[in-house]
Amino acid sequence: MTPPAPPAPRPTATQDELPPIVLLGMPGAGKGTQAKRLIARYQIPHLSTGDMFREIVASGSDPGKRTRNTMQQGGLVDDDLVCAVVGERIQRPDCGNGYILDGFPRTLPQAEWFIRFLDERGHASRLIVIYLTVGYNDLYRRLLGRRSCPKCGRIYNDFTQRPRQAGVCDLDQSPLVQRKDDDPAVIRERLSAYEQQTLPLVNFFRRRGRLLQISGAEAVDRVSERIFAAVDRGIGVSGASRLEAID
């Protein structure tokens, strides 16, 4: 009897391959700013699943029709569809040397799928999940204090970025308005929904030693430095060391 053939060797990271990067954090924690800096430094694509699904809906395809209602009601798209779309996207050639995922994973089944996907390609131990944190009170104040000009769209904040004259736009003197979902009760609801969604993912990636937790209250440059240092350390390494940084 002939012995079974040995399993095919797993593809491993090449010399200069960048690790996959996931951004986790509340809007306002600085994800957008850090994504822009990562793109500029490493020239890698920024994949936002929210943008991908808006495109799918706009295309009018069958999955687009099914997704439209879910998105309009603020619900989550089916895990199977999300994973299929993300899997197809990150296998395109422009993701061959790293990518930034924004808005994915959002659920534990998505996170588990993603780790399996990376594992099959020898990348699971290189993943860097950047978790930008902002204290509950700061976030609450940031959202509660947010005001905007209905005419020119400029954003102000009663706590951090006041207009010269209270309640009036500096540029066109229009009275400033508050978004409906920046009302205290809705803010509390949004924050707790966010926590419910994100904390299981934070724990999932922390347990695997792939979480880099950084305070979004730190100076923007300092946050970038810490992210770049972790990414630089992960370049071309097939089994990166555990990430632990905590704010």
Ligand code: AMP
């Ligand atoms: P966003 O722009 O990230 O807020 O995403 C907009 C909408 O797209 C969400 O409200 C969801 O309906 C859908 N979506 C984006 N990413 C995901 C995901 N990872 N899982 C499920 N639904 C998602």
